[in-house]
Amino acid sequence: MVSQKKKMSFEEALSGLEKSAEVLKKDGVTLEAAIQSFEQGMMYYNYCSEMLNSAKQKIETFGKKNE
């Protein structure tokens, strides 16, 4: 799970979060599946949230720093 987490893109995590919510809302979902979806959803949420809070923006102009 950890190695997979490192490689995951934001898009993947976001769609994972959306899918978890969707599965959870399905009719006739079992409690086990629901809890699993919930845990996965929270994992994706934490991942997205971490990314969205990692502000370390860099604005550079090509040719200016290397000369």
Add this chain to the structure above:
Amino acid sequence: MAIKPVRVSQLNSYIKRVLQSDPLLGNVSVVGEISNLKYHGSGHIYFTLKDETSKISCFLPADAIKNIRYELSDGMEIIAVGYIYLYERGGSYSLNVRDITIEGFGNLSAAFDKLKEKLAKEGLFDEKYKKPIPLFPRKVAVITSETGAAVRDIVKIIKNRNNIVDVLIYPCLVQGPGAAAEISDAINSVNQLFPEVDTIIVGRGGGSMEELWAFNEEIVARSIFVSKIPVISAVGHETDFTISDFVADKRAETPTAAAQIAVPDIKALKEYIENEKDDLIHTIKRLVKYMELKVAGHSIEILTTNLNQRLSYYAMKTDNLDKELNNALVYRFGEWTACIEKYKIEIDSMNPANIMKRGYAAILDDQRILSGSVNRFGAGNSLTAVMNDGEIDCKVASIRRIEYGKSKKENEL
């Protein structure tokens, strides 16, 4: 005094020397309308330049074509820059073209349409080649003039929306003769030197058609097309359409719009994922509550109630059946009683007492056996006559045989 006759080649050679040593003819700009435009297999272009009263043959060598910023077509008015060249073997002269410029909206539009048609035919605008713009880029390259309004607008919008994405500004000329080559180089360089870039924005702020022209040049279109990194084209205002817009993976109406397309609004995204998380929690809570209710629904109390309800239902059903059975039986008894009454009346009518009431008597012998015939008796025998209200003991005096229903005469025989 006339000079002695010369050979044709000598004359042409002389004229050539005169023409090609003239300082004006060595670098001349000619305004005229293109006709007879021909693309030769060797890569050279031949055409005729004309005005209302005159015309001149023109030759555009293959190695000069790469400098030409416009797609040529018949009827287009151009300014051709070059020098007069004499073709000795044919004795004809022509304008050897080094560069061409076009002015005016009509002529530029014609060049625009020609290139657009050509690239469309090649499939450069096909939807199938359009790459999706990444939703969450880590690095965006901005190819534009370092001093223009566009770069300021783009950086401002990106910083407002997103404090995560890195921005690489790649400066280049965006107007004038050398601009297209610089833009094209910049796109190629970003692809080679910065492959980690997720999205390229290429463009500039508003301007005249001439000022925006670099984005209508083939060399720029081709670089955008081969770029492995998705390209957003953002040239001028909403109303400006360039060839770059058509070939890019996405057209932005303005540089500001390009910045909005290129990077997501982090605040909005945060809100969105918070909503999704709340939704998850809300849903799981509701689900657990629902499951709890379901489990509570299977308690002994509820089961007992259910069972009792079932039992009373069946008891009621049994009662009803019992009542139905009773009713059926009563009905049947009624039928049978009526039937028996009928038989009783019939039997009553046969009762000997009733016959006796009418004056008849039953005759019993001395053994008290009912006898219906005189044959059983002889004179002097005792018999008993049973009547309605008593019995009479009798002695037989005499016997006469009579058969009822026969004549008196017959009976006497």
